[in-house]
Amino acid sequence: MTSPLRVPVVVEAPQHSGLTTPLDYLSEHPLKPGTLLRVPLGRREVLGIAWRPGAQLDGQALDAGALRPVAAVFEALPPLPPAWLALAEFAAAYYQRSVGELALSVLPPELRKLDATALANRQARLLKRLQRDAPASEGPMPERPTLADEQQHALAAFEAALAEPRPQPLLLHGVTGSGKTEVYLRATEQVLAAGRQALVLVPEINLTPQLESRFAARFPGRRLVAMHSGLTPAQRLSHWLTALLGHADIVLGTRLSVFAPLPRLGLIVVDEEHDPSYKQQEGARYSARDLAVYRGHLERVPVLLGSATPSLESWQRALQGRYRRLEMAQRVGGGVLPQVRLFDMGVLPREKSGHGPLFAPPVLQSLRERIARGEQSLVFLNRRGYAPVLHCADCGWKSGCPHCSAWRVFHKGERTLRCHHCGFTERVPRACPECGNLDIAPIGRGTEKLEEQLAELLPEARIARLDADTARGKGQLESRLAEVHAGAVDVLVGTQMVTKGHDFRRITLVVAVNPDSALFASDFRAPERLFALLMQAAGRAGRDAEAAARSEMWVQTWHPQHALYAALKAHDFAAFASGQLAERRSAGLPPFSHLALLRAEARDAAVATAFLRAAAECATQLDGAGDVMVYPPVPPSVSKVANIERMQMLIESGSRARLQRWLADWLPRLHQLRAQHKGLARWAIDVDPLSI
Ligand code: ADP
Ligand code: ZN
Ligand code: ZN
Numbered sequence: 001m002t003s004p005l006r007v008p009v010v011v012e013a014p015q016h017s018g019l020t021t022p023l024d025y026l027s028e029h030p031l032k033p034g035t036l037l038r039v040p041l042g043r044r045e046v047l048g049i050a051w052r053p054g055a056q057l058d059g060q061a062l063d064a065g066a067l068r069p070v071a072a073v074f075e076a077l078p079p080l081p082p083a084w085l086a087l088a089e090f091a092a093a094y095y096q097r098s099v100g101e102l103a104l105s106v107l108p109p110e111l112r113k114l115d116a117t118a119l120a121n122r123q124a125r126l127l128k129r130l131q132r133d134a135p136a137s138e139g140p141m142p143e144r145p146t147l148a149d150e151q152q153h154a155l156a157a158f159e160a161a162l163a164e165p166r167p168q169p170l171l172l173h174g175v176t177g178s179g180k181t182e183v184y185l186r187a188t189e190q191v192l193a194a195g196r197q198a199l200v201l202v203p204e205i206n207l208t209p210q211l212e213s214r215f216a217a218r219f220p221g222r223r224l225v226a227m228h229s230g231l232t233p234a235q236r237l238s239h240w241l242t243a244l245l246g247h248a249d250i251v252l253g254t255r256l257s258v259f260a261p262l263p264r265l266g267l268i269v270v271d272e273e274h275d276p277s278y279k280q281q282e283g284a285r286y287s288a289r290d291l292a293v294y295r296g297h298l299e300r301v302p303v304l305l306g307s308a309t310p311s312l313e314s315w316q317r318a319l320q321g322r323y324r325r326l327e328m329a330q331r332v333g334g335g336v337l338p339q340v341r342l343f344d345m346g347v348l349p350r351e352k353s354g355h356g357p358l359f360a361p362p363v364l365q366s367l368r369e370r371i372a373r374g375e376q377s378l379v380f381l382n383r384r385g386y387a388p389v390l391h392c393a394d395c396g397w398k399s400g401c402p403h404c405s406a407w408r409v410f411h412k413g414e415r416t417l418r419c420h421h422c423g424f425t426e427r428v429p430r431a432c433p434e435c436g437n438l439d440i441a442p443i444g445r446g447t448e449k450l451e452e453q454l455a456e457l458l459p460e461a462r463i464a465r466l467d468a469d470t471a472r473g474k475g476q477l478e479s480r481l482a483e484v485h486a487g488a489v490d491v492l493v494g495t496q497m498v499t500k501g502h503d504f505r506r507i508t509l510v511v512a513v514n515p516d517s518a519l520f521a522s523d524f525r526a527p528e529r530l531f532a533l534l535m536q537a538a539g540r541a542g543r544d545a546e547a548a549a550r551s552e553m554w555v556q557t558w559h560p561q562h563a564l565y566a567a568l569k570a571h572d573f574a575a576f577a578s579g580q581l582a583e584r585r586s587a588g589l590p591p592f593s594h595l596a597l598l599r600a601e602a603r604d605a606a607v608a609t610a611f612l613r614a615a616a617e618c619a620t621q622l623d624g625a626g627d628v629m630v631y632p633p634v635p636p637s638v639s640k641v642a643n644i645e646r647m648q649m650l651i652e653s654g655s656r657a658r659l660q661r662w663l664a665d666w667l668p669r670l671h672q673l674r675a676q677h678k679g680l681a682r683w684a685i686d687v688d689p690l691s692i
Helices: 082-094 099-105 109-113 117-131 149-163 180-193 205-218 233-244 254-258 288-299 311-317 361-374 447-457 476-484 516-520 526-538 565-570 572-586 605-619 658-672
Strands: 005-011 024-025 038-041 044-050 172-174 197-199 226-227 250-253 264-271 304-308 324-328 339-344 378-379 389-392 409-411 416-418 426-427 440-443 463-466 491-492 505-514 552-557 594-602 627-628 642-652 679-685
Touching: 005 038, 005 099, 005 416, 024 038, 024 082, 044 099, 044 205, 082 099, 082 288, 117 233, 117 361, 149 172, 149 180, 149 324, 172 180, 172 311, 180 197, 180 205, 180 264, 197 254, 197 288, 226 233, 250 254, 264 288, 288 304, 288 311, 288 339, 304 389, 304 552, 339 361, 339 505, 339 565, 361 440, 361 552, 378 426, 389 463, 447 463, 447 491, 463 476, 505 526, 516 526, 516 642, 526 552, 526 565, 526 572, 552 565, 565 572, 594 605, 594 658, 605 627, 605 642, 605 658, 605 679, 627 658, 642 658
Parallel strands: 172 304, 172 324, 197 250, 197 264, 226 250, 264 304, 339 552, 378 491, 378 505, 463 491, 505 552
Antiparallel strands: 005 024, 005 044, 038 044, 389 440, 409 416, 416 426, 594 642, 594 679, 627 642
């Protein structure tokens, strides 16, 4: 009898369990790294992945005498490709998680529930189905538009990259409607023709159906699978298997699909690369955009990052020559971008209530003209609900959330007060809960009120609202969008949800009702986000070249002199970016420095603060402490959610590599430190945090 072999296996163990390293198990047969298996862990049996022996993962090894045998091996399944393992290892190290936690968290959850036989059965059924439903590879190639010069140039740059042994990422900076998607399609075509697979990332699940149908229409002979959180667990598993088995030509999905196992990867597209949705906001807080770039580097395939308003991080890399920048400044078909007009709300007389009017007269006039001409308008306001707070003028009561440091939002249609942080919902009280005053009134305005006021101002208009509240039910978003596309809506009201991606053909007017607040927000990324949002919104107008010349965007503002609006008026992203980058450089902010955030949560804020202070104290003893700046603990903008107090502490360094090393030294100490802070509910590190 041969003696069993030792196999390193990673299992899902959160960082704080101390199991940061692969565990050794015994196997009768050699197992390829990447093989899925089940192993005993304590009294349970869990899913694991055979890992690479000697991978650079530090931590304590187990005593060989205590080794237990692998319980079962998923033999029917090919092992996860080596590049996949390398990506997971990189992501775990970069975002300061255990490899097991990261790797297992990005596998389809259904895998955990199946034993080897059940999975083999599923796989066999899937293969049969794939064979039966094989896309018809015969048939005429669908018609493709002749590329515009700028598209042609971008595609040539892509082809050049494809031929390089180590292609550089490409930053496709193209105004809305410049035909970026067509470039993605052509790039995909090339890769597919070479027998490779394409991975296409989109920021939001809402945007997948639209892009999916464009890809499906262009490549009828190819198999496309989607990956996003809207799939059932069974669908997720079968799409994932289709990818791993090499049967998916195109994988299209949201951030989690950056981990799709693709044995023949040839291209990664990241559409709207600036979008904050690419950053995972829990668990391993990875940025799918950044991991896509790393994966491209690892697998030596081109990465195509596309946006009308690139992230300043990507823009700066392009300026440094690390990414190749491709410009598409013209709209397809010679359409022009809408004319941006600023209205200075400060010049309007105040009404008796002390408030200005909802719409400036010329803005209202523009809306009326559109309705008269049978064109559509889009009015957006980044706040949902009817009003952000209810208020009693007699005693000063406000509709605070008892569990959060936030107001509960008044939803008029549902007659509720709802907290958007913890979900706590109550019926609207008839009278003030403090003093019994019957006259409690909403303050401020959300999209629900905006819709109501628009209906009063424009009684002849057909108005539809699109926000997280109206798009909640299944199919509601699609049916509303279909109404807009069919021309059954004159004015579409909504939050930023309406500004993203949709290829509306009949909109000739966009109105930003009140975008100023982000100009002075404490988050240093607020102006970048606002600019991207307004450019996106502007991009919804005049997508039909014929109507483009008379399309416009009105911005109602109290700060018409602001540099951000000047750049917006000129549709000049480069000017905006250079102003922002200069500010960031002088303030030592990203991309000129690198940040991490240590977050702590407890019922008592003092407990969270004490943990952070102790963490800062122990940080001073680390090597390289001089390279890293640790700021004092502060509460985030909403400090209490669901009765849990949050505190956070910013860490900054001029060097990404030094920050990484330093964090890797610091983290094990934090695990130890935690034991001394009993009341602490949770703590976590967020590398490259998006909002601070
Ligand atoms: P973007 O992604 O940059 O916003 P799209 O790729 O969606 O732009 O293109 C806008 C519209 O122009 C789409 O309807 C698309 O089908 C069309 N289009 C793109 N490229 C061309 C072209 N070369 N010739 C004609 N129409 C095109
Ligand atoms: Zn009162
Ligand atoms: Zn709440």
